[in-house]
Structures are given as C-alpha cells and as structure tokens.
Amino acid sequence: MIRRHIPVLITLAVFIVGYLICLAQFPSFASTRVIGNLLTDNAFLGIVAVGMTFVILSGGIDLSVGSVIAFTGVFLAVTIERYGVNPYLAFVLILGLAALFGAGMGFLIHAFQIPAFIVTLAGMFLARGLCFVLTTDSIPINAPAYGQITDIAFALPGGGRLTFIAIVMLVTFAAGIVLAHFTRFGANVYALGGNRTSAELMGVPVGKTTVRIYMLSSLLAALAGIVFSFYTSAGYSLAATGVELDTIAAVVIGGTLLTGGYGTIIGTFVGVLIQGLIQTYITFEGTLSSWWTKIAIGALLFAFIVLQRGLSAASVRSRSA
Amino acid sequence: MQPSTEQPQLLEIRGLTKGFPGVQALDHVDFTLHAGEIHGLLGENGAGKSTLIKALTGVLRRDAGIIRLEGQEVTARDTADALSLGIGTVYQEVNLLPNLSVAENLFIGRQPHRFGLVRTGEMRRRASELLAGYGLDIDVANPLSSYSVAIQQIVAIARAVDLSAKVLILDEPTASLDAQEVETLFGILKGLKSRGIGIVFVTHFLDQVYAVCDRITVLRNGRLVGSRPIAELPRIELVSMMLGRELAAEALHRNQRPAVTGEPLVAFQNYGKRRMIEPFDLALRPGEVVGLAGLLGSGRTETAKLIFGVERADSGQAFVDGQPVRLATPRDAARLCFGFTPEDRKTEGIVAELSIRENIILALQAQRGWLHKIPRAKQDEIASRFIKLLDIRTPDAEKPIGLLSGGNQQKALLARWLATEPRFLILDEPTRGIDVGAHAEIIRLIERLCEDGLALLVISSELEEIASYSDRVVVLRDRRHVRELSGDEVSADTIMTTIASH
Structure with a gap:
C-alpha cells in the first residue's frame, strides 16, 4: 500500500527539504507574499503540467504545448486588440480551437499508429509557425477585461495575494485529481500506460481515450496560454519556448514514470512547486545566473529517473523473492 | 456429468482448417467440449494447439470449419468479442494491467459509478467478495504487479468467469507456477467445473493432465490424433499419441560403440534453478554424446540454457576438468570453450x-x-x-x-x-525444420564431432534419432531429470516408456 506512494513521498520530501534550506537562508520565504507569488508565477506551468501528466501516464508525450501557449497568446492579442473581439468570446474560441487541434493529434496517433513524439513534434512546429503567420510582433493586450481579471485576488494574512490565475491553477489541479483517480476515463488512461495491448483486450476504448487525452492536453495548454497572457499582458510568437520540456520535467520530478502507467496529479503539483522554488531561490540569491535554474532542474530530473529505475527494479526483486 | 444426447454440446468445432504460407496449421480438426468438463488439449510444438485457440477466440480467421457454442454457430471477431460470446481465455503471460489495482483489473470498463465518479469503495468491496469465492484474501487496492503470477492468474480467471464465461481456455497456466500454486489452481478449476463451466486446459505436464482432466484431445502436425476420456487412457498410449509413434516390437539397432571412459570434461552437481529445472547431476566425457529426451516443456531447453549460462543456476556447482567454474553468463561459457546452438534458430x-x-x-x-x-x-x-x-x-x-x-x-x-x-557443444533440436537430406548430414556431423573428442549434449524430440547417436540418454519429465539410460537401455522404446512412467 505504501510502496506505490514512495515516488510522491520522495518528491514531497525534496520540496520540504528545499523549502527549509531556502527558509534557513532567507527567512522571508515563510511570508505569504513569497508563497502567493510562487503560485502565481507558476500558474501557467501548473495548468499545462496537469494535461501533460495525463499524456505521460498513458505512455505518450506532448511536445506541442509550449507552441500552443504561444499561439493562444498571439491569437488573443490579435483578435482582441486588432479586431476588437470580446475577450471572453476570444477565450471560448481559442479553447475550442485548441481542443480540435489536440483531438486531431490524438486521432493521428491512434489511427495511423504514429509515435506521439512525431505527431506532437509536427504539432509543435505547426502551432509555432501559425503564430508568425498572425504576427511577428509582440502585441500588448490593454483590454479593460484584462485589468479587471488580474485585479481579482484574495488577500492572504501577512500581505500576500492569492491571485485569480493562481486560483485557476489550483482548481485545475483539483479537477485533474478527480478526473485521474475517480473516473473511468482516469482508469483507462492508466490502463493505456500499463499495457496498450492488454488494455485493448480487456475492452478499454483505446482510440476514444487517446483522442481525449491529447484533446485535454491541448485544451489545458490553451488555458495555460490564457493565464500566461494575463501574466504578461501581451501576445508574442516567441513566448513559452521550451515550456514543453519544463512541463515534462515537472511531471517526472513529480513521480510520474516517463514510460507511463504510474504517477499522480498531486505529485506533478509538487514537481511544479519544486521548479518554482528553485527559481525563487535564485532570484533571492541575486548573484546566480538564472540558468542555474536549468542546471538544478537537470540534476534533479536525472536523480529522479535513476531513482525510479531503482524502485522498479527493487519491486521486481521483492516480488520474485 | 454427461449431458443427455438431445442437448447441444457446450462447444463444438467441426472441420476447423487454417493454413499459413507453406504450413497447414490446422487440417479439419474436430473438438467437442461438454459443460462441466476439464478438457486437456495436448500436442508437441507445431501441433496446432495455439492456432486452434486463436481461431476459436477470433485472433485468427479460420479458412474453413464450423464453431458452435450451445448449438449456435458463432464467429468471434476478436478476443473482446469472444469474451462477450462467453469464451474467456487466460494466457500463460497474464494479459492484465500490472499497474492498476486488483479491483480495477477486475472491473475496468464496468466500474460501479455514481454521477460519473467511480465508487472505489464499492468496487473494492465487490472485488474482495469475488476473489473470496476463489479462496483469495488479498488487499484488492494494491497494484496487480505486487502479487505473484499465481495470484495474477487467479485474478484473470475470476475476471473471465465474472464476465459470464461459459468456456474458459487456459493456455499453459501452470508453466511458471510451483507445485503448491498448481494445487490451488486445480482446486479452483474443479470448483468452476462443478458450476458447469467448460474448461480447455493446455499443458505439457502429463501428471497434471491425469490430476485434473476428464478428457483429452491430442493434435499432431495440425491434425486430430484422437479425443479420449482420460480414465481409460494409459500413459504410454497418451505419449505415443503425442509423439506419433507406436511401440516397436524390437529395439532398433544402433551403432555399437565402445563405452567412453576417462575423466569427465564437464560435470554438474546438484545444478538447478527454481521454477525452471530441478537440481540435476550430469557429467560428460570427451568424445561422448549425451542426449536429452522428454516432452516439450519437460526441461530440456532449460537444462541447456542453464549449462550455457543463459540462465543463472541458483543451486549446485559446475566443474570443468574437475575444477569448479563460474557459469553466470554465456560469455563465461564461451570462455570455457562451450558452444550452444539454440532451438529457435531464427x-x-x-x-x-x-x-x-x-x-x-x-x-x-x-x-x-x-x-x-x-x-x-x-x-x-x-x-x-x-x-x-x-x-x-x-x-x-x-x-x-x-x-x-x-x-x-x-x-x-x-x-x-x-x-x-570448442571442447563441449550443446545442440538444441539441431534437426528441427530441416529437410531429410540435410537431416542425415547433421547426424553424421554429430558423430564425426564426437570422434574428434568433443563432448556433445544433444536435445531432440526425435526419439529414433537421439537413440541412434547417443552414448547415454537423460530422460526428463516435469522439469526433472528422471532417469539416465546407458548401454543397451538406449532405445526409442525405453525412452518412451520412461517418459510415460510415473
């Protein structure tokens, strides 16, 4: 019972130890201001990581999410600022478009048995290319709705703010947990990651599930894009480059097995927080280059992959003994 | 339990035919399964057992033939379809999802739910109840992979039966179980039998056939050899049905060669591995040919793999020239001048x-x-x-x-x-799938090699062949070296009676 929670517990332990180290050096880490900012700054990463967790659990990968985030920003900026579309209508449009885009990728992956890596790589170039078709400039978004939304926040005791976008992320995680662990769809996602052939033999609707997984991932990437546009108040074609890799890193550090079948949504949440913590630490430290974030994450990722190998080898041994 | 004559049989297969390019895998095979019967399906490699099962469960399309289930003609499109018709299959390699919980494996696709949410507690309660019926008291919330193959198999059986299976096909379910687990499984099969489920049981172990089966059907080279109640079938007859050979009146003449003497080149003492082959003693002298005979799955290939270090022994000691040696990998074996041509050439x-x-x-x-x-x-x-x-x-x-x-x-x-x-060569089925001319050449080659002073260990299903060139023959049964024949005892007949004896 406990064994399968080990990866998540380790992730949690890493976060707590990391947090304590930060706290020892910079006592202000205990303030709600820092914690509120941690959530706000990583809101878009968290949202897209929920979708990525489903994809990786099913044994797939989605490289297109960074481009979808950028496209969302550019689409919103162009439609709202250039064509005067109501922001809320623009949100609905982009979410619908992204869902179609993801469903299309899922369909290709299932119907033609093309590796997800290839299909989503193509999707990545496609979405990024479409950004440049719309515009090559960085377009600021000044719509009043944006100001209103970003003003929504709950004051936390101690001066911190729980912003609207942080709330969106927390709600997404909560919904992701319910979807993954308490629905038939969730069980089917795990089944796909466990063994596709067996899942099919056992009557799991493999095709339908695959399409929905990638649809969900693109949908959440678009939601992350909307959140990102609140955060930056602009749409820019070169935004969010490499975010797909940060996302995958967060999912894996969160204890999800890259080969699929094992992992949790809550683990991904902690994985995102660990990345945010490292980033915040380096900002506080002040003298370190921000590239140290990447180096720390790289080292952590490596450690976690080795750990997972070790754990799965250990569980095989204990079973055959 | 014999059904009355007017009642249709549970499962009736007539004239089932399936060909692959160059091979007639099944040639007008008939097969009948009664309700409440455990029916052994036997045959050596390439007999057509798996093709029969695949054609029955919709994995393969049949070329000709009729399949009737309770009198209704059926054709399964795929395994899921077969299952919905009432034909469930449990394979040796359990086809479940190791990463999901036991309860989820039992109920995936039909989880109890309310407002779109799975009622996990309810599902686990039902799963525990279901498995309790099989005498299994385990935590169903744990992932399937945390349990032994035996338990996974019982879960697979429980799932198939719970999905309203009338016919349960077990494809070599006991191949990776130990004796006690096999007993448990048999208890479960007998329980299912009393509930009127028809069970097709594929196995290579004769003792198990006699322990649990009511009837057997033997296939050989894609043809039906016969279908008989087990109670009236002596072992020797069953073996001869499988190997396709009547007991010859006189022993075949073999080239008498002087007995090889001298110190053994290679020797194995109490060498074995759990779940693969029971510990055995074996010694080969230079210039000696030792044959390994037995039915498929009796532990012939396992012996060879252990000796060549493909698998690692967990008991005993190997010696070369009287010195203890380490044989953990094929590289070790090659360094000691061993050679091995495996059974599956391709x-x-x-x-x-x-x-x-x-x-x-x-x-x-x-x-x-x-x-x-x-x-x-x-x-x-x-x-x-x-x-x-x-x-x-x-x-x-x-x-x-x-x-x-x-x-x-x-x-x-x-x-x-x-x-x-090399000083020591292991040949696993060196003549399988080879035309007659080349066959004779290989045998001549084997004889020539041992004249050159090599020690040879040869595995073959061809009893005549193995008797003709071996100085000694080790007979295996149920993963055990049961007897070593030497001198005049080396004949196809003695080998066959030894395989059949118990």
Whole structure:
C-alpha cells in the first residue's frame, strides 16, 4: 500500500527539504507574499503540467504545448486588440480551437499508429509557425477585461495575494485529481500506460481515450496560454519556448514514470512547486545566473529517473523473492 | 456429468482448417467440449494447439470449419468479442494491467459509478467478495504487479468467469507456477467445473493432465490424433499419441560403440534453478554424446540454457576438468570453450541480415574481443574452410544467411561454434525444420564431432534419432531429470516408456 506512494513521498520530501534550506537562508520565504507569488508565477506551468501528466501516464508525450501557449497568446492579442473581439468570446474560441487541434493529434496517433513524439513534434512546429503567420510582433493586450481579471485576488494574512490565475491553477489541479483517480476515463488512461495491448483486450476504448487525452492536453495548454497572457499582458510568437520540456520535467520530478502507467496529479503539483522554488531561490540569491535554474532542474530530473529505475527494479526483486 | 444426447454440446468445432504460407496449421480438426468438463488439449510444438485457440477466440480467421457454442454457430471477431460470446481465455503471460489495482483489473470498463465518479469503495468491496469465492484474501487496492503470477492468474480467471464465461481456455497456466500454486489452481478449476463451466486446459505436464482432466484431445502436425476420456487412457498410449509413434516390437539397432571412459570434461552437481529445472547431476566425457529426451516443456531447453549460462543456476556447482567454474553468463561459457546452438534458430541463432562469413566468425570474434579484429583474409579463410567442411550450399560466403535453407543455416551455426574450437557443444533440436537430406548430414556431423573428442549434449524430440547417436540418454519429465539410460537401455522404446512412467 505504501510502496506505490514512495515516488510522491520522495518528491514531497525534496520540496520540504528545499523549502527549509531556502527558509534557513532567507527567512522571508515563510511570508505569504513569497508563497502567493510562487503560485502565481507558476500558474501557467501548473495548468499545462496537469494535461501533460495525463499524456505521460498513458505512455505518450506532448511536445506541442509550449507552441500552443504561444499561439493562444498571439491569437488573443490579435483578435482582441486588432479586431476588437470580446475577450471572453476570444477565450471560448481559442479553447475550442485548441481542443480540435489536440483531438486531431490524438486521432493521428491512434489511427495511423504514429509515435506521439512525431505527431506532437509536427504539432509543435505547426502551432509555432501559425503564430508568425498572425504576427511577428509582440502585441500588448490593454483590454479593460484584462485589468479587471488580474485585479481579482484574495488577500492572504501577512500581505500576500492569492491571485485569480493562481486560483485557476489550483482548481485545475483539483479537477485533474478527480478526473485521474475517480473516473473511468482516469482508469483507462492508466490502463493505456500499463499495457496498450492488454488494455485493448480487456475492452478499454483505446482510440476514444487517446483522442481525449491529447484533446485535454491541448485544451489545458490553451488555458495555460490564457493565464500566461494575463501574466504578461501581451501576445508574442516567441513566448513559452521550451515550456514543453519544463512541463515534462515537472511531471517526472513529480513521480510520474516517463514510460507511463504510474504517477499522480498531486505529485506533478509538487514537481511544479519544486521548479518554482528553485527559481525563487535564485532570484533571492541575486548573484546566480538564472540558468542555474536549468542546471538544478537537470540534476534533479536525472536523480529522479535513476531513482525510479531503482524502485522498479527493487519491486521486481521483492516480488520474485 | 454427461449431458443427455438431445442437448447441444457446450462447444463444438467441426472441420476447423487454417493454413499459413507453406504450413497447414490446422487440417479439419474436430473438438467437442461438454459443460462441466476439464478438457486437456495436448500436442508437441507445431501441433496446432495455439492456432486452434486463436481461431476459436477470433485472433485468427479460420479458412474453413464450423464453431458452435450451445448449438449456435458463432464467429468471434476478436478476443473482446469472444469474451462477450462467453469464451474467456487466460494466457500463460497474464494479459492484465500490472499497474492498476486488483479491483480495477477486475472491473475496468464496468466500474460501479455514481454521477460519473467511480465508487472505489464499492468496487473494492465487490472485488474482495469475488476473489473470496476463489479462496483469495488479498488487499484488492494494491497494484496487480505486487502479487505473484499465481495470484495474477487467479485474478484473470475470476475476471473471465465474472464476465459470464461459459468456456474458459487456459493456455499453459501452470508453466511458471510451483507445485503448491498448481494445487490451488486445480482446486479452483474443479470448483468452476462443478458450476458447469467448460474448461480447455493446455499443458505439457502429463501428471497434471491425469490430476485434473476428464478428457483429452491430442493434435499432431495440425491434425486430430484422437479425443479420449482420460480414465481409460494409459500413459504410454497418451505419449505415443503425442509423439506419433507406436511401440516397436524390437529395439532398433544402433551403432555399437565402445563405452567412453576417462575423466569427465564437464560435470554438474546438484545444478538447478527454481521454477525452471530441478537440481540435476550430469557429467560428460570427451568424445561422448549425451542426449536429452522428454516432452516439450519437460526441461530440456532449460537444462541447456542453464549449462550455457543463459540462465543463472541458483543451486549446485559446475566443474570443468574437475575444477569448479563460474557459469553466470554465456560469455563465461564461451570462455570455457562451450558452444550452444539454440532451438529457435531464427530469433536466437542467426543474424539474418549478416553474411554467412560474418555469422560464422561471430563467436570467434566475440571470444577474441572486439578490439582484436580478425583480419579479413583470415575471416575469408575460416568461412571458406567451414563452408567446404560442412558442405554449406551457397554460391559464396557473402550471401546474407537469412536467404539460406534451414539445414544450411543450421550448419553455419555449427560452424560458428566449431570455429572457436570448442571442447563441449550443446545442440538444441539441431534437426528441427530441416529437410531429410540435410537431416542425415547433421547426424553424421554429430558423430564425426564426437570422434574428434568433443563432448556433445544433444536435445531432440526425435526419439529414433537421439537413440541412434547417443552414448547415454537423460530422460526428463516435469522439469526433472528422471532417469539416465546407458548401454543397451538406449532405445526409442525405453525412452518412451520412461517418459510415460510415473
């Protein structure tokens, strides 16, 4: 019972130890201001990581999410600022478009048995290319709705703010947990990651599930894009480059097995927080280059992959003994 | 429980035929299964057992024949369809999802739910109840992979039966279970039988056939040999049905050779591995041929793999020239001048895309280490020497080995090991799938090799063949070396009676 929670517990332990180290050096880490900012700054990463967790659990990968985030920003900026579309209508449009885009990728992956890596790589170039078709400039978004939304926040005791976008992320995680662990769809996602052939033999609707997984991932990437546009108040074609890799890193550090079948949504949440913590630490430290974030994450990722190998080898041994 | 004559049989197969290019896998096979019957399906490799099961469960399309389930003609489109018709299959390799919980495995796709949410507690309660009916008291919330293969198999059976299976097919379910687990499984099968489920049981273990089956059907080379109630079937007859050979009146003459004497070259004491082969003693002297005989799954290949270090022994000690040696990997074995031509030539032996020359020098090159490349001239010399020596029929040494016939591939594989100048060669089914002419050549080659002072361990299902060249024959049954025959005892008949005895 406990064994399968080990990866998540380790992730949690890493976060707590990391947090304590930060706290020892910079006592202000205990303030709600820092914690509120941690959530706000990583809101878009968290949202897209929920979708990525489903994809990786099913044994797939989605490289297109960074481009979808950028496209969302550019689409919103162009439609709202250039064509005067109501922001809320623009949100609905982009979410619908992204869902179609993801469903299309899922369909290709299932119907033609093309590796997800290839299909989503193509999707990545496609979405990024479409950004440049719309515009090559960085377009600021000044719509009043944006100001209103970003003003929504709950004051936390101690001066911190729980912003609207942080709330969106927390709600997404909560919904992701319910979807993954308490629905038939969730069980089917795990089944796909466990063994596709067996899942099919056992009557799991493999095709339908695959399409929905990638649809969900693109949908959440678009939601992350909307959140990102609140955060930056602009749409820019070169935004969010490499975010797909940060996302995958967060999912894996969160204890999800890259080969699929094992992992949790809550683990991904902690994985995102660990990345945010490292980033915040380096900002506080002040003298370190921000590239140290990447180096720390790289080292952590490596450690976690080795750990997972070790754990799965250990569980095989204990079973055959 | 005998159904009355007017009632349709539970499952009736008539004239089932299925061909693959070059092989008639099933040739007008009939098969009848009654309700409440455990029916053993037996046959050696290539007999057509798996093709029959695959055609029945919709994995393969049949060319001709009728399948009736409770009198209704049925054709399953795939396994899921077969399951919905009431035909459930449990394979040796359990086809469930190791990462999901036991409860989820039992109920996936039909989880109890309310407002779109799975009622996990309810599902676990029902799963526990279901498994309690099989005498299994486990935490169903744990992932399936945390349990032994035996428990996974019971879960698979419980799932198939719960999905309203009338016919349950068990494809070698006991192959990786230990004795006690087999007992548990048999208890469950008997329980299902009393509930009127018809069970098709595929196995190689004769003791298990007699322990649990009511009837048996034997296939050989895609044809039906016969279907008989087990109570009236002596073992020797069952074995002769499987091997396709009547007891000969007189023992076949074999070349009498003087008994080989001297110190053993290789010896194994109490050598074994759990779940693969029970510990055995075996010694071979230079110039001696020892045959390993037994039915499929009796532990012949397992013995060979253990001796060559493909699998690691967990008990006993190996000796070469009287000195204890380590045999943990095939590299260790090759370093000790052992050679091994595996049973499955295509996947474990040849490298089809490489040329004959490259295939022949492979083992020698590996032995020298990859940094000391054998000069090309030397390679050509070795290849052409063996092509001539073993009479490998090929226009030249550069032809990809995959294009050769089976017999010539086998000779090239032999050449691979002979090039390393081995002292001890293990040949697993060296004559399988080889035409008659090449067959005789391989046997002559075996005899010549042992005259040269090699020790040979040969596995074969052809009893006559093994009796003709072996100095001694070890008979295996149910993963145990049961008897060693030597001298005049070495004959196809003694081998067969030994296999059948218990």
